[in-house]
Amino acid sequence: MTLERSNIAAMQGYAPGEQPQDLTTIKLNTNENPYPPSPEVAAALSAFDVASLRRYPNPIADEFRRIAADLHGLSLDNVIPTNGGDELLRLMLTTFVAEGEVVATTKPTYSLYPVLAAIQGAKLSEIDLDEQWRLPSDLIQQLHEIKAKAFILVNPHAPTGSLVSSATIAEIAENFDGVLVVDEAYIDFVDPDLEHNCVPLLQRFDNLLILRTMSKGYSLAGLRFGYGLAAKKLAAPMLFKTRDSYNTDAISQRLAAAALASQSYAKSTWNKVRESREKMFAELTSMGLTCLASQSNFLLCTIPESIGAPRAYAALKEKGVLVRYFDQDRLRDKLRISIGTEEENSRLIRALADLCRSES
Numbered sequence: 074m075t076l077e078r079s080n081i082a083a084m085q086g087y088a089p090g091e092q093p094q095d096l097t098t099i100k101l102n103t104n105e106n107p108y109p110p111s112p113e114v115a116a117a118l119s120a121f122d123v124a125s126l127r128r129y130p131n132p133i134a135d136e137f138r139r140i141a142a143d144l145h146g147l148s149l150d151n152v153i154p155t156n157g158g159d160e161l162l163r164l165m166l167t168t169f170v171a172e173g174e175v176v177a178t179t180k181p182t183y184s185l186y187p188v189l190a191a192i193q194g195a196k197l198s199e200i201d202l203d204e205q206w207r208l209p210s211d212l213i214q215q216l217h218e219i220k221a222k223a224f225i226l227v228n229p230h231a232p233t234g235s236l237v238s239s240a241t242i243a244e245i246a247e248n249f250d251g252v253l254v255v256d257e258a259y260i261d262f263v264d265p266d267l268e269h270n271c272v273p274l275l276q277r278f279d280n281l282l283i284l285r286t287m288s289k290g291y292s293l294a295g296l297r298f299g300y301g302l303a304a305k306k307l308a309a310p311m312l313f314k315t316r317d318s319y320n321t322d323a324i325s326q327r328l329a330a331a332a333l334a335s336q337s338y339a340k341s342t343w344n345k346v347r348e349s350r351e352k353m354f355a356e357l358t359s360m361g362l363t364c365l366a367s368q369s370n371f372l373l374c375t376i377p378e379s380i381g382a383p384r385a386y387a388a389l390k391e392k393g394v395l396v397r398y399f400d401q402d403r404l405r406d407k408l409r410i411s412i413g414t415e416e417e418n419s420r421l422i423r424a425l426a427d428l429c430r431s432e433s
């Protein structure tokens with residue numbers, strides 16, 4: 074006999090990537106920014122008045138929301154502060170998808186979505202990407218047929234790093250009558266020359282919810298701060314009804330605000346990551362490995378059958394380099410490798426080259 078709800082008893086919890094706490098492991102497995110947070114974050118932490126913790130924090134992180142609204146050319150009503158981007162996903166499901174209703178996503182995708190759908194008791198519908206990892210041409214028809222209440226699209230895509238254009242996002246938002254969640258966890262690493270920007274679409278579509286996180290672009294994975302951007306009407310129930318009363322704490326609000334205000338510092342880290350990504354892509358390709366071009370801070374790399382991805386994962390780990398292996402359809406012959414510092418990337422390349430050489 075269990076006291077759990079039947080859907081909770083039937084589900085598996087989320088399996089996060091390994092998080093070794095030693096600082097010697099080269100950690101290229103959970104897509105963190107390899108550079109430290111802005112010096113302004115350290116300054117804000119030192120200046121933080123501990124005595125102020127006696128009081129509750131600002132309930133909806135007004136300082137942070139003001140900075141985010143200015144940055145994106147929106148108003149306070151459009152910004153939903155959350156305890157990591159993950160909390161926004163959970164809030165979205167709680168608010169818009171009832172038990173038994175359908176939430177759609179792509180396959181493969183971020184592996185937390187199915188877990189959150191199971192917690193909510195929602196039905197998950199996974200829409201296959203095509204051979205080139207693109208959205209199927211009949212996506213909108215499929216969303217209608219399955220009667221999806223929400224569609225969660227990670228863009229740039231995880232784990233491939235491919236990018237769906239804002240024109241396609243607009244077309245989906247226009248023709249879908251549920252909530253379109255565009256998870257932009259990795260948006261900061263998109264090549265600026267592409268001039269990709271979905272935020273202006275919020276003026277046109279009140280069923281569009283954009284997820285942002287401070288974990289990747291702003292080097293604050295350990296802080297747990299993210300936010301949603303949406304039209305006032307879509308944001309309001311999450312801001313004023315379903316959000317926990319004090320979902321972000323006073324220290325996180327202050328540090329996240331300091332990081333978001335340090336745009337030029339953050340951009341300098343994104344540039345370095347992009348340069349290293351292109352360099353790593355070229356190096357892996359010249360070793361004869363197939364990689365997908367990525368607009369994110371990771372590369373999805375196919376490992377030759379003679380080695381096998383699980384064995385390559387284990388051999389790299391043995392050498393102190395952690396990458397991510399997914400035991401999932403279409404991914405079993407691949408490793409997802411986060412972009413690290415130049416030195417970390419060189420260690421990875423050397424370890425992989427040794428492995429390839431020992432097999433030839």
Ligand SMILES: Cc1ncc(COP(=O)(O)O)c(C=O)c1O
Nearest residue numbers: 157158159183231258286288299
């Ligand atoms: C695709 C995607 N979305 C959202 C998140 C949530 O990030 P966080 O909860 O750290 O803000 C992650 C984290 O890895 C992610 O990969």
